[in-house]
Amino acid sequence: MIDILKRITHETLGLFGLILVTIITVCAVLANVIAPYDPIALNIVDRLQGPSASHWLGTDQLGRDLFSRVLFGGQIALKVALVSIGAALCIGVILGMLAGFGPRWLDNIIMLFFDTIRSFPTVMFALATVALVGPSLSTVIAVIIVTSIPNYGRVVRTQTLTIKSNQFVMAERVMGVSTMRILFVHILPNVIGPLIILASMDIPTVIALEAGLSFLGMGVKPPTPSWGSILNDGYTLIRNTPWPIIAGSIPLVLITLGFTFLGESLRDLIDPKLRKSL
Amino acid sequence: MLFYILKRLLLSIVIVMLAVTMLFCMIHLVPGDPARILLGPRATPELIASMSARMGLDSPFPVQILRFFGNLFTGDLGMDVITNRPVADIVFNQLPYTLWLIFSAITFAILIGISLGCYSALHRNTLVDRITGILSVACITAPAFVVALYSLLIFAVTLHWFPAVGAGEKGDFWDQVAHLVLPAFAIGLSWIGYLARLVRASMLEVMGENHIRTARAYGLPERIVVYRYALKLAVLPTVTVIGVGMGFLLSAALLTEIVFARPGIGKLIFDSITTRNYPVVMGSVLISTILFVVSTTLSDLINAWLDPRIRASL
Numbered sequence: 300m301i302d303i304l305k306r307i308t309h310e311t312l313g314l315f316g317l318i319l320v321t322i323i324t325v326c327a328v329l330a331n332v333i334a335p336y337d338p339i340a341l342n343i344v345d346r347l348q349g350p351s352a353s354h355w356l357g358t359d360q361l362g363r364d365l366f367s368r369v370l371f372g373g374q375i376a377l378k379v380a381l382v383s384i385g386a387a388l389c390i391g392v393i394l395g396m397l398a399g400f401g402p403r404w405l406d407n408i409i410m411l412f413f414d415t416i417r418s419f420p421t422v423m424f425a426l427a428t429v430a431l432v433g434p435s436l437s438t439v440i441a442v443i444i445v446t447s448i449p450n451y452g453r454v455v456r457t458q459t460l461t462i463k464s465n466q467f468v469m470a471e472r473v474m475g476v477s478t479m480r481i482l483f484v485h486i487l488p489n490v491i492g493p494l495i496i497l498a499s500m501d502i503p504t505v506i507a508l509e510a511g512l513s514f515l516g517m518g519v520k521p522p523t524p525s526w527g528s529i530l531n532d533g534y535t536l537i538r539n540t541p542w543p544i545i546a547g548s549i550p551l552v553l554i555t556l557g558f559t560f561l562g563e564s565l566r567d568l569i570d571p572k573l574r575k576s577l
Numbered sequence: 578m579l580f581y582i583l584k585r586l587l588l589s590i591v592i593v594m595l596a597v598t599m600l601f602c603m604i605h606l607v608p609g610d611p612a613r614i615l616l617g618p619r620a621t622p623e624l625i626a627s628m629s630a631r632m633g634l635d636s637p638f639p640v641q642i643l644r645f646f647g648n649l650f651t652g653d654l655g656m657d658v659i660t661n662r663p664v665a666d667i668v669f670n671q672l673p674y675t676l677w678l679i680f681s682a683i684t685f686a687i688l689i690g691i692s693l694g695c696y697s698a699l700h701r702n703t704l705v706d707r708i709t710g711i712l713s714v715a716c717i718t719a720p721a722f723v724v725a726l727y728s729l730l731i732f733a734v735t736l737h738w739f740p741a742v743g744a745g746e747k748g749d750f751w752d753q754v755a756h757l758v759l760p761a762f763a764i765g766l767s768w769i770g771y772l773a774r775l776v777r778a779s780m781l782e783v784m785g786e787n788h789i790r791t792a793r794a795y796g797l798p799e800r801i802v803v804y805r806y807a808l809k810l811a812v813l814p815t816v817t818v819i820g821v822g823m824g825f826l827l828s829a830a831l832l833t834e835i836v837f838a839r840p841g842i843g844k845l846i847f848d849s850i851t852t853r854n855y856p857v858v859m860g861s862v863l864i865s866t867i868l869f870v871v872s873t874t875l876s877d878l879i880n881a882w883l884d885p886r887i888r889a890s891l
Contacts, residue, residue, distance in 0.1 A: 422828035
């Protein structure tokens with residue numbers, strides 16, 4: 300791990316990505332300490348101001364400090380990304396291994412389930428779900444989990460199928476080793492590398508999706524700050540002030556850029572063969 | 578090949594039917610009666626019952642879903658309960674706007690993306706190549722709705738170069754084109770980066786192959802080697818990528834349509850969700866799902882036609 304980190308710092312873009320991700324993560328985690336104002340405190344007198352010494356990114360239509368809102372919005376983005384990708388990864392690994400190692404009929408059912416989920420355009424699926432369940436952060440997380448499972452499940456299935464026919468697995472089976480042991484001791488370690496790369500490259504997509512849904516008012520409820528809801532405020536105020544759009548988009552663009560650069564150099568370091576297939 | 582086509586088509590039909598069933602189950606498993614939610618808290622039980630009947634929610638679940646499939650095969654997507662118009666009419670009225678938007682976005686991306694990728698591959702490791710590489714990543718990662726917001730802010734609100742909202746006057750071609758420029762740019766930008774990288778990679782691969790060396794050995798001019806032999810092969814992967822990317826295109830179109838207040842499927846879904854008009858939500862999500870499944874199936878078939886190894890794997 301430390302070795303990988305060392306090698307990333309030798310690559311310009313990887314290092315750049317790592318620095319961006321670290322800065323934004325630290326800012327989000329320490330938002331309570333860094334933020335100069337309460338992100339939901341109203342201050343109508345100072346509304347719609349441009350950047351100044353007291354409000355670094357200006358204020359919105361209710362006089363809330365945009366810099367503080369951006370910092371707290373980072374917490375939401377990172378929470379959604381980590382929770383949903385983590386959960387989708389776990390479920391995807393289990394379903395993928397079941398499909399790859401289990402009987403043919405189970406494989407067919409799981410693959411059909413994956414194909415069905417993938418047949419919905421993600422944002423439309425998310426909107427249909429939100430329309431029924433109502434907007435909330437947990438709905439967004441649930442939708443992202445469900446729509447990401449097939450991505451991981453398919454990779455795990457293919458890897459499991461390849462490893463399953465290897466001679467060492469055959470030998471283990473002949474010796475009477477349990478299926479669980481084969482799956483978790485022999486197959487899982489071989490699958491986990493490509494999965495981590497895939498997951499790190501999915502983080503920007505998930506963060507952008509959360510922002511998109513919050514932008515449509517389908518994610519977090521006001522007044523909770525999220526990058527998407529800040530952008531939505533900016534959209535309604537577009538003829539009055541450009542600052543909410545600038546404030547909401549800077550961290551969003553920087554973090555997606557950071558995670559992409561980081562993910563790509565991780566991929567090149569861990570598994571150069573994947574360069575083509577991803 | 579025929580066997581593969583039949584198998585692949587059958588699979589697509591099964592997937593669409595499963596997707597419809599899933600949407601249907603979601604509507605019914607979710608707590609709360611859609612008719613009650615639509616009418617609000619002050620509705621009388623009689624009103625709710627009559628609305629349920631109009632939405633077709635009063636019969637048992639299996640009957641409802643069978644009826645829905647039956648109607649679907651005759652092209653009937655149900656009635657919009659608010660305006661009392663057939664859902665199919667409403668959806669097919671909006672669909673051309675979305676299709677035009679996606680088509681213009683992808684054409685624009687193909688033109689610029691492929692040229693950039695080709696140039697980068699031929700001038701490998703030069704400054705331009707490196708800058709294009711970094712810019713491509715930056716383009717890919719910029720979410721379409723953020724690009725849409727910035728282009729609205731810069732080119733419509735500040736500079737007044739392009740109109741900000743709507744799809745333009747019906748019948749006025751140039752007005753419609755002017756309204757199409759910014760949304761198509763917003764959707765196409767990430768594809769420029771994506772296609773540029775893809776074409777660069779496959780171009781480099783093709784240029785190293787034997788037949789290109791042979792063409793060079795024959796003394797053909799570099800221009801002919803590149804454009805007539807290499808590029809033709811190098812653009813093949815883009816076909817697949819665009820087919821599979823239809824889902825992303827539709828998702829990006831949805832957000833972009835909302836930013837530019839442009840008519841289309843995305844705006845229709847969003848508006849019908851805010852008015853809790855379930856039949857319209859259902860109909861439009863269904864049509865976009867079918868569109869997506871058709872384009873992935875097509876790209877799979879094209880791929881299988883080009884590469885016989887794929888046929889064996891289904």
